[in-house]
Amino acid sequence: MPIIVQKFGGTSVATSEKIVEAARKAVRAQQQGHQVVMVVSAMGKNTDMLVDLAGQITDRPAAREMDMLLSTGEQVSVALMAMAIHELGSEAVSLTGGQIGIKTDSSHTRARIQSISTERMQKHLDAGKIVIAAGFQGIDDDLNITTLGRGGSDTTAVALAAVLGAEACEIYTDVDGVFTTDPRVVAQARKMGRVSHDEMLEMASLGAGVMHSRSIEFGKKFSVPIHVRNSGSFSDEPGTVIGPLPENADRAVSGAALTKDEARITVTGVPDRPGAMHQLIAAIAEESIAIDMVVQDVGTDGRADIAFTVLEGELPATLKAAKEFAEAFPGAEVSHEANLSKVSVVGLGMATQTGVADRMFRALADAEINIKAITTSQIKISALVERTQGLDALRAVHSEFQLDKAPEPSSANGNTVEPSEKADAVDIVSRLRRMEDLTIEDVQLDATQGRVTITRVPDAPGIAARVFEAIAAESLLVDMIVQGTGRDGLANISFTVPSESVQKAVEVASATAKQHGCGPVGSEKEIAILSVFGIGVRTHVGVGVRMFKALDDAGINVEMINTSEVRVNVVVNAAKGEAGLKALEAAFADVIC
Known part of the structure; x- marks a missing residue:
């Protein structure tokens, strides 16, 4: 039966x-x-x-x-x-x-x-x-x-x-x-x-x-x-x-969500060299705290800024760990901001469709909501906003993507359950012996992309929307987007595009930046994006520790980061891509399924 x-x-x-x-x-x-x-x-x-x-x-x-x-x-x-x-x-x-x-x-x-x-x-x-x-x-x-x-x-x-x-x-x-x-x-x-x-x-x-x-x-x-x-x-x-x-696989966005009680910790002036991120992540992992919205700005003058969010209830323990980390680096400082919320849109379709980010950012700008930080994954875009504006932000993006309307019916998407493959009892018991152990599906290297960075972006509503509207107008496919915290009220926005599109993206970004007093705009035509895919990579706090230690041991510096539930991406120097891939494959060899 x-x-x-x-x-x-x-x-x-x-x-x-x-x-x-x-x-x-x-x-x-x-x-x-x-x-x-x-x-x-x-x-x-x-x-x-x-x-x-x-x-x-x-x-x-x-x-x-x-x-x-x-x-x-x-x-x-x-x-x-x-x-x-x-x-x-x-x-x-x-x-x-x-x-x-x-x-x-x-x-x-x-x-x-x-x-x-x-x-x-x-x-x-x-x-x-x-x-x-x-x-x-x-x-x-x-x-x-x-x-x-x-x-x-x-x-x-x-x-x-x-x-x-x-x-x-x-x-x-x-x-x-x-x-x-x-x-x-x-x-x-x-x-x-x-x-x-x-x-x-x-x-x-x-x-x-x-x-x-x-x-x-x-x-x-x-x-x-x-x-x-x-x-x-x-x-x-x-x-x-x-x-x-x-x-419906053709629909870019399927849902929207609001995480109400977020806090952000920023560590500025961290040496831009291998090992720094590993030390920070390890210090926080010792407290069994899962961090989110990790943003590392592109380093300047040998220093980098690292910011991340945690649930507000975990702020005191996280601050303690971050301050102990910063003490090892003269000039590094720790600051924090509470009373924040994170609004996100999610959808499998956005992995292959352009124009999702600019629509989200425009909806927030039209609602006069300022974006404090941005991170993306293959199927998610998240923006950090003031908590008092969180509900307005959620309603704005839900309306923008017309999520109240059912998608067109598709023959491939009924409301039935696909039959799952049934293993025999011995196989089931074997696979479930340690049921919640980390499972890594794959480690990959993407050497086909480049990076564009707009510096000194004013902390004001609408600028991210205008940048990515201009990018979308040229039908440029954007993968990673990271907006950091910035200093003196100014932030950096970095994003990746296919290498052959970097020059066009720089032209578009430069024109938009000039209109709003931003810049200069920097770029790298070739970068290496290393990705670890798996189930529970965020809830298993040791994933980041293992990942960044492997890169540290290989002498590879991390230049950008973004995270999701099923994927962690890091950007490294293009020449270090193959070495980074081998280091990560070795680090996760025991858990790759």
């Missing part, structure tokens, strides 16, 4: 009535011929209540004891769910993460899954029982209870679907599916019939609260079809399918 995994979040089991309704969905799926595994979160605000209780006892609760405390919320839910199923005339068994055999590392409050045993679950399923698994938790090698951190029940559900070879994983929540943006703040947000794993990874990391990025990593890594559906719906509407395909 095919297996189906159903996950019910806290709002979907917040009351006894909702628990009974969830139980009915599980029983109905079993009656339709499925073996059913339910993953259940803590009821409603139960976790918040437990956190508050701990706060009444101590300001600094031990992480191990917090795991012990918080895991009880899910245990309440699974027991009640089993009772509800019994009342409906079916058989069920409730299991904690430890009883299932979900083994994790020992990182309390943010543990990563290492392996899952299927024997006990499969025995109960074959006996005709619905298995009700406590989400969000596991045990380490010493039998300590661990929790998986934010979105942990999603991660549990998709992981169980992967290890069981489930037909699908249904995520029941209080919304109808995945929307083009947060429908609570943008009334025109539209439910998507489908979204690709890569797009969803980016959107989840950017603050789309429907799914957590770690669960999408599992879905992509192990080809798990994921349905996001409304738990309150009495129909069988499929909601949104998360799988290999986007809604």
Whole structure:
């Protein structure tokens, strides 16, 4: 019999009535011929209540004891769910993460899954029982209870679907599916019939609260079809399918997102030589902090400026690490800015289409929103703005790309789930032995591009829009875009284009720069872009450390950086490209799949 995994979040089991309704969905799926595994979160605000209780006892609760405390919320839910199923005339068994055999590392409050045993679950399923698994938790090698951190029940559900070879994983929540943006703040947000794993990874990391990025990593890594559906719906509407395909491959932008609570740290005056970036990234990685929007300006006079963003709650620890790093370099200084937000657009189509960046920047300029920093990836463009302007920025870009309108239908993009390849049980267990280990898909060198840099750009709305409107008017395909923090109110904007287009791009950029008092404009006709592709490259904080150490050991200086959930790009001197590729291939040889 095919297996189906159903996950019910806290709002979907917040009351006894909702628990009974969830139980009915599980029983109905079993009656339709499925073996059913339910993953259940803590009821409603139960976790918040437990956190508050701990706060009444101590300001600094031990992480191990917090795991012990918080895991009880899910245990309440699974027991009640089993009772509800019994009342409906079916058989069920409730299991904690430890009883299932979900083994994790020992990182309390943010543990990563290492392996899952299927024997006990499969025995109960074959006996005709619905298995009700406590989400969000596991045990380490010493039998300590661990929790998986934010979105942990999603991660549990998709992981169980992967290890069981489930037909699908249904995520029941209080919304109808995945929307083009947060429908609570943008009334025109539209439910998507489908979204690709890569797009969803980016959107989840950017603050789309429907799914957590770690669960999408599992879905992509192990080809798990994921349905996001409304738990309150009495129909069988499929909601949104998360799988290999986007809604429409021809559409440049599929969604927009806002990360509200960002902070930026800037380290100025760093020696522009190999090793500096590695030292900084390593210092921050020791605090287990994932950094974002990494911007390294092109060095001048032997010095470079490095800026990056973190969630505002991690600002104090990040500042401490950055200041300790700066102390090793006379003249280096650390500054920071809080109360920022990041607005982003995401879409597989932008990898092959021109004119996306200029439209986004024009929409922000027309809304009189100033861009403080820019980073891009193959399928994402992000702009840092004042927090007070964050919602306006989100609404502006959502409107610009007409995300409220459904794309044209395509025969290749239905609302069905592609069948995933089924491996045998031995292969599944082997691949899942350390489920959340870093997986690198490829390391690549692109030696076909050049770089253009506009210096001394005023910190004012509209200039980036005018630059990239002029570039788009010449049909020049831009890959990386980096806008740094600048000094004295002035910033640098660097971007890459095909080598044969560098001269034309310089001409266009120079004309635009002259109109706005920017410049001079510099360029390099040939650069080397080194890229590391993988699942979870941002959430695995050691990726940057390994990458920059390898380049440091090879004596290669990093000139530009940009990051995403699935890709880290660095620009190095063209003559160092092949050596850099070999260094990175050697550094990631043990994790390249």
